[in-house]
Amino acid sequence: MNNDCLYCNKNQTQKDLMIEICDLKVSTVFLFREQTYHGRCIVAYKDHATELYELEGEALLAYMEDVNKVAKVMKELFNPVKVNYGAYSDKLPHLHFHLIPKYPDGPDFGGTFTMNPQKVYLSDEEYKEMVISIKSKLK
Ligand SMILES: [Zn+2]
Numbered sequence: 001m002n003n004d005c006l007y008c009n010k011n012q013t014q015k016d017l018m019i020e021i022c023d024l025k026v027s028t029v030f031l032f033r034e035q036t037y038h039g040r041c042i043v044a045y046k047d048h049a050t051e052l053y054e055l056e057g058e059a060l061l062a063y064m065e066d067v068n069k070v071a072k073v074m075k076e077l078f079n080p081v082k083v084n085y086g087a088y089s090d091k092l093p094h095l096h097f098h099l100i101p102k103y104p105d106g107p108d109f110g111g112t113f114t115m116n117p118q119k120v121y122l123s124d125e126e127y128k129e130m131v132i133s134i135k136s137k138l139k
């Protein structure tokens with residue numbers, strides 16, 4: 001637990017950026033509000049780890065299984081050609097992966113995704129539908 005961390009605090013800044021979908025084995029899944037990459041999610045580790053190498057054995061395996069599970073659900077629901085995985089956290093050191101569905105005719109295909117393009121936002125109803133469909137596949 002780190003008091004300055006939005007993933008630990010679940011503060012308003014976090015709520016402005018993402019919507020909580022559900023907990024998995026060792027992580028929490030969020031829908032990223034900015035939806036330039038249709039279906040984009042975040043998988044955040046349950047504890048305040050900074051680096052992937054801080055996890056070992058069962059914890060590491062469980063986290064990678066959670067990430068994998070979300071990627072599979074993305075494929076099933078949104079049918080991207082590729083899922084990109086981003087774990088940067090330079091300024092927000094709480095272990096989390098951005099899962100970015102990429103589409104051949106979509107933005108940045110063949111390149112690196114933009115962290116927050118601030119272009120595509122959905123209606124509350126559309127977010128709700130996505131959260132429900134993702135959640136139902138993850139359970
Ligand atoms: Zn944290």
